[in-house]
Amino acid sequence: MNRLAQETSPYLLQHAHNPVDWYAWRPEAFERAKAEQKPILVSIGYSTCHWCHVMERESFEQEAVAALMNEHFINIKVDREERPDVDAVYMEACQLLTGSGGWPLNCFLTPDGKPFYAGTYYPPKPAFNRPSWTQLLQHLANIWANQRDTAIHQAERLLGNIQRNDAVFIQIPHAESPVTPDPAALFQRISQQFDREDGGFGGAPKFPSSMAIQWLLHWHYFSGNQDALEHALFSLEKMARGGIYDQIGGGFARYATDQAWLIPHFEKMLYDNALLVSVLSEAHQYTVSHLPAGASSQWSEIIEQTLAYIEREMTHPDGGFYAAQDADSEGVEGKFYVWDKSEIDTILGADAALFCDFYGVTDHGNWEEKNILWRPFSYQDFAASQRMPVDELKAILHTCGEKLLQVRSKRIWPGLDHKILLDWNALMVSAYAAAFSALGKESYRQAAVKNLDYLGRHLRNPDGTWRHSVSQESAFLDDYAFLIAAWIDVHQITFDPVYLDLARDGITYVLDHFMDPETGLFFNTDVQQVDIVFRKKNLYDNATPSGNSTMVHNLQRLGLLLDQPEWRERAQKMLAAMRETVEKYPRSFERWALAMLNETYPMHEIGIVGDNALEKALQIQKGFLPNKVLAGSALPTEDQPLLKGKSGAEDALIYVCRDFACQKPVLSIDAFWNLVNSQ
Numbered sequence: 001m002n003r004l005a006q007e008t009s010p011y012l013l014q015h016a017h018n019p020v021d022w023y024a025w026r027p028e029a030f031e032r033a034k035a036e037q038k039p040i041l042v043s044i045g046y047s048t049c050h051w052c053h054v055m056e057r058e059s060f061e062q063e064a065v066a067a068l069m070n071e072h073f074i075n076i077k078v079d080r081e082e083r084p085d086v087d088a089v090y091m092e093a094c095q096l097l098t099g100s101g102g103w104p105l106n107c108f109l110t111p112d113g114k115p116f117y118a119g120t121y122y123p124p125k126p127a128f129n130r131p132s133w134t135q136l137l138q139h140l141a142n143i144w145a146n147q148r149d150t151a152i153h154q155a156e157r158l159l160g161n162i163q164r165n166d167a168v169f170i171q172i173p174h175a176e177s178p179v180t181p182d183p184a185a186l187f188q189r190i191s192q193q194f195d196r197e198d199g200g201f202g203g204a205p206k207f208p209s210s211m212a213i214q215w216l217l218h219w220h221y222f223s224g225n226q227d228a229l230e231h232a233l234f235s236l237e238k239m240a241r242g243g244i245y246d247q248i249g250g251g252f253a254r255y256a257t258d259q260a261w262l263i264p265h266f267e268k269m270l271y272d273n274a275l276l277v278s279v280l281s282e283a284h285q286y287t288v289s290h291l292p293a294g295a296s297s298q299w300s301e302i303i304e305q306t307l308a309y310i311e312r313e314m315t316h317p318d319g320g321f322y323a324a325q326d327a328d329s330e331g332v333e334g335k336f337y338v339w340d341k342s343e344i345d346t347i348l349g350a351d352a353a354l355f356c357d358f359y360g361v362t363d364h365g366n367w368e369e370k371n372i373l374w375r376p377f378s379y380q381d382f383a384a385s386q387r388m389p390v391d392e393l394k395a396i397l398h399t400c401g402e403k404l405l406q407v408r409s410k411r412i413w414p415g416l417d418h419k420i421l422l423d424w425n426a427l428m429v430s431a432y433a434a435a436f437s438a439l440g441k442e443s444y445r446q447a448a449v450k451n452l453d454y455l456g457r458h459l460r461n462p463d464g465t466w467r468h469s470v471s472q473e474s475a476f477l478d479d480y481a482f483l484i485a486a487w488i489d490v491h492q493i494t495f496d497p498v499y500l501d502l503a504r505d506g507i508t509y510v511l512d513h514f515m516d517p518e519t520g521l522f523f524n525t526d527v528q529q530v531d532i533v534f535r536k537k538n539l540y541d542n543a544t545p546s547g548n549s550t551m552v553h554n555l556q557r558l559g560l561l562l563d564q565p566e567w568r569e570r571a572q573k574m575l576a577a578m579r580e581t582v583e584k585y586p587r588s589f590e591r592w593a594l595a596m597l598n599e600t601y602p603m604h605e606i607g608i609v610g611d612n613a614l615e616k617a618l619q620i621q622k623g624f625l626p627n628k629v630l631a632g633s634a635l636p637t638e639d640q641p642l643l644k645g646k647s648g649a650e651d652a653l654i655y656v657c658r659d660f661a662c663q664k665p666v667l668s669i670d671a672f673w674n675l676v677n678s679q
Contacts, residue, residue, distance in 0.1 A: 004077060008471045010417045011047040011079040015056065019066035022077045025086060027531065033074040033111035039144045039151070040109040041073040044080050044087050047417040048267040048326040050333055051121045052104045058124040059133045065124075068134060072141035073108075080105070081323060081421060082472050085524045088536050092162050094118035108140050113533040114155035162534060169539050170519050173576035180575060180596035181583035187219055187228060189586050194231050198260045199238030201587065205265070207255045208239060210275040211541055211590035217282055218594060218626045222601045229286075236283055239276075240302045241375035246337065247359060248373060248401040249313075249408070250305030252276050253327075254543075262374055263367050266327035266334040266414070270314060271544050274427035277306055281431075281438035285624040303435050307444065310428065316420065319447070319454035321428045326415035336414050338370035339404070347407055348400050355400045358382055358393075421469050422459050425451055426482035427544065433489035437621035448490050452499075455483070465509070465526075474529045477522050477538065477547035480510050484554045488561070493621070495614055495632045497639070503558055507567065510551060520573050521548050539578070541591045548574065549591035556598050560605055560629050563641035575599060601627055602659050604676060607642040608632040610652025619669050620654075625676060 005016040007024050015022055023029035025042075033040050043060075045052035059065045069075050080087035080103065090107040093115035094100075100120075107118040117140055122133040131139070143151050190212060193201040200206050213232045220229035239245060242261025244253050251273050253264030284299040291297065314322045329336040341363050345352040355361070359373040366372055377385075383393040429448045436444035459467045459475075466475035466483065484506040491499035514522040516537065523535040524547065538546045552571045559568035575596055582589045582596065606628055608617050613632035620630070631642035632652075638644050646655050646665075653665040654672045658679060666672055 009047075009079040009082050009419060010415070011045060011049075011052075011081075012077055014047060014053075015060060015077050018056070018060045019063050019070075020060050020075050021066075021070045022075050025076055025078050025083055025531070029074055029076050030111065030113065036074070037111060038072070038074050039116075039140070040076060040111065040113070041069065042076045042078055042086070042090060042105075042107045042109060044078040044090065044105040044107070045103045046079055046081050046324070047415060047419075048269075048324040049103045050265070050267070050327050051102075053328060053331075055104050055121055055133075059122070062124075065134060065137075068137050068141075072137065072144070074111075079419075081417075081419060082469055084478070085476060085529075085532055085536070088524060088538065089162065089532060089534055090115055090118060092165065092536075093158055094120065096158060096161055096165075110152055110155050114152075114159050116151040116155040116158065159534065162536075166534075166536055167519070169581040170521060170537075170577050171580050172519065173573070173579070177576050178579065179572045180599050181579055183219060183593075183597060183600055184223070185583065186586045186593055186596075187216075187223075187225060190215070191227065191231070193587060195259065196231070199231070199235035200261070204259045205255050205257050206259055206261060207543070208244075208252065208272060208276055209235075209587075209590075210272075210279045211545060211594070212587060214279045214282060215586075215590055215593050215597070217279070217286060217624075218597050221286070221624065221626055222597060233283060233287075236280060236299070240298075241378075243367075243372035243374045245302070246309065247375065248405050250302075250307075250309035251313075252306070262372060264334075264337075264372070266337055268314075268325045269543075270310075270321055270323055270421075270424045271427050273306055273310060273314075274424070274431040275544070277303055277428075277431035278434045280306075281434035282624060282626070284438045285622060288622070289624050300439055303439065304441075307432070307435060307447075311447070313416075315447075316418075316454070319450035320420040320458065321425050321451065322416060323419040323421055323424060324417040326417070329412050329414045334367075334370075334372075336408065336411055338365075338367065338372055341365075341371060343407075344371075344404065347403055351396055351400050354386070354393075354396060358397060419469055420454075420458070422455060422466060422475055422479040423468070423482045423544070425455055426479070426486040429486035430482070430489045433486070433493050436493055437618070440618065440622065445493055448486075449494070452486065452490060464505070474526055476526075477510070477514050477524050477551070478544070480506055480514070481547040481550035481554060482545075484510075484558075485550055488554065488557055491561075492630050493618070495617070495630075500558075500561060500640075503554070504562060507551075507554060507558060511570075519577060520570065521577065522551055539581075540588055542588075545591040546589075549589065549595060552592070552595040553598070556595065556603070557629050560603060561631060561640070561642060571595070572599065598627055604628040604679075605642055605657040606630045607646050607655040607657075608652050609636055609643060609646050609648030609655070610634065611648075611650050613648070613652040616652050616654060616669065620672060623673065 001016055002022045004012045004022050078086050091101045097118050102120045107115050109115050122130055122136055126132050201209050213235055216228040216232035239261055244256045244261045244264045251268050254267050254269050255265050257263045257265055280299045280303050284297045287297040327333050341361050348355055360376045361371045379390050383390045429451050432444045432448035467473055468475045468479050484503045487499040487503040513526045521537055524538050525535050539548055541549055552574050555567040555571035578592050582592045586593050611634050613634055617630050617632045631640050633643055636648050655665045656663045656675055663675055
């Protein structure tokens with residue numbers, strides 16, 4: 001066992017038995033490197049990373065390889081999910097040096113932490129146009145021993161490039177500069193990447209791109225653009241029917257390796273499912289608003305199945321949410337999820353033929369002689385082909401799925417990364433709040449509140465600051481940004497003022513401790529955190545939204561809810577600084593683009609006062625109105641700006657303000673929608 005046996009991260013614990021003399025990211029590793037004047041090897045990954053497992057088996061578990069690493073380097077293992085700030089700096093170094101990145105990320109540093117070489121996976125023998133891992137180690141050890149000045153010069157130059165790149169997307173705006181680009185022009189750029197055959201964007205590998213889909217839904221609402229709506233709903237449907245979605249267990253895999261969403265990379269991440277539940281909830285709200293009376297939305301089923309999966313497999317008994325599930329079980333990718341047709345025939349008996357036809361199951365399989373369940377047909381088309389009612393078909397498939405799920409649960413499970421991360425948990429809180437707004441299931445509201453309580457008990461420091469995880473004392477920008485958003489979202493479904501107070505304090509802390517006074521944007525790390533070589537800014541909306549773009553939304557919404565015009569002005573300045581970049585690259589800055597729509601189409605400020613204020617608010621939230629903030633109270637109050645001076649009644653009055661003008665209050669939900677739709 002090595003030092004990693006003392007850590008709590010599942011990824012670090014996976015390496016605790018390696019013969020490599022691993023350190024965690026601790027001061028003592030750098031102190032030893034400086035004392036012995038040895039270079040540092042930082043190896044970064046995460047517990048559900050397939051190629052991280054491969055490189056561990058091939059190299060880090062081998063005595064001879066470990067001896068070479070221990071002789072020439074100070075070796076540090078980093079869980080990228082616990083230290084995204086460390087990963088961000090060295091991933092950029094890798095991308096600058098090699099033109100690409102990924103995990104495992106292996107970066108070689110000077111004793112003071114500056115990178116001079118980086119790469120990803122290296123095989124045990126030369127292959128794939130890459131040297132072997134031992135060849136690379138020997139080469140870099142020789143460079144350090146005999147050409148150290150070259151390595152140090154490379155490190156200084158590389159760090160300088162990283163620092164310059166951090167500002168490349170930021171334009172300090174002039175006073176007369178517009179805040180936002182033309183959203184129609186953004187749509188044209190985004191639509192050029194539509195995959196009109198299989199949904200989503202681009203080719204393989206294919207990621208869910210939930211934020212881009214959300215932007216399309218919002219743009220359709222504001223513009224009436226039918227192409228935007230159709231592609232958003234088409235993309236969600238293709239994903240929900242594909243192998244990327246777990247057809248019997250619920251939940252989405254991280255991405256599909258093919259263009260048609262059939263073959264997933266089987267790991268499941270908390271953040272993907274949170275973001276997809278949020279956008280599916282909006283798709284449901286839009287759909288029910290445009291369906292005939294009595295008709296149902298197809299999205300409610302996917303939302304409910306996905307959250308059932310989260311509750312069943314990804315939730316701590318006290319309410320926290322786990323980080324991820326591995327793609328591998330028994331060392332084989334996807335083994336837990338795939339099926340032989342003969343196995344299904346045995347389990348389902350007389351219903352097997354119907355089930356197999358519906359889910360595309362064949363004797364020869366659709367992936368490595370196994371079957372990934374998917375839905376080549378819609379329920380309606382398949383039911384028609386079988387001359388049976390849709391409800392009867394769904395009932396049979398549900399019963400069959402339950403039987404298979406029971407059998408699957410007896411297999412050897414994929415590894416569970418049981419870390420509870422503040423930022424990803426906050427995203428899931430927002431997802432539960434969105435699902436509650438859309439479907440009205442009380443258990444969803446309770447899950448959101450329970451998780452916020454859990455986070456407060458376990459990840460809040462005595463001084464009121466927050467932790468990223470149990471083992472990482474300092475929270476990052478994403479933690480605060482997503483948590484503030486979650487507080488706002490839960491306030492909107494409870495009207496509990498404590499969440500507004502928490503959100504106010506959170507924004508104040510971020511402004512005081514994360515803001516770059518030169519650009520007006522935010523660093524990834526607190527000013528008090530000093531164990532990294534460079535404070536970066538996270539601007540891209542990647543697999544998760546950036547903390548900066550999320551802070552724009554927070555400043556916009558709380559600026560209205562708490563009547564803080566300076567916060568709204570701060571949001572506008574941030575958007576103006578990113579306008580040209582978003583205009584050029586909207587698919588890389590999707591949540592920025594969403595925030596820009598809130599400036600182009602100002603938010604509805606909705607106040608509801610009266611005995612049934614919360615009931616009416618929840619009725620409003622079941623409809624699709626993307627640009628709104630809500631405040632409500634059973635009694636008139638002067639404590640909340642949106643309710644100040646507004647009277648109530650036994651049957652609550654609904655007030656709507658927008659663009660510095662308020663309309664006459666209305667009583668009924670229909671009258672509210674008529675008022676909103678006329679503006």
